[in-house]
Amino acid sequence: MRLISAFAVSALLITACASPQPDEAEPEFNLAGYPPAFQDGYADGCNSKRQPESIVRDESRFKTDSIYATGWRDGFDLCSED
Numbered sequence: 557m558r559l560i561s562a563f564a565v566s567a568l569l570i571t572a573c574a575s576p577q578p579d580e581a582e583p584e585f586n587l588a589g590y591p592p593a594f595q596d597g598y599a600d601g602c603n604s605k606r607q608p609e610s611i612v613r614d615e616s617r618f619k620t621d622s623i624y625a626t627g628w629r630d631g632f633d634l635c636s637e638d
Contacts, residue, residue, distance in 0.1 A: 585634065590627070593617075597627025602635035604628075 587595045600612040617624045 591623055593621055593623040594627035597624035598631035601628035601631025605632045605635040606637055
């Protein structure tokens, strides 16, 4: 009985440590606390990095909203291509 309990606890701990892969639309970093414009830009930049054949960027917003532009650049620079 102890062996089964020990196995169950071990299995629970192992699965609790596993982290899911981020979806394409989800950023790799916690962006809570950043302005919505930065979060939007980051998501667009990150998606652009992951799918270079289809760049995602609101051009007018990129030119006029420095917070969106900064988020886009950070997302493009920091996201992985996976």
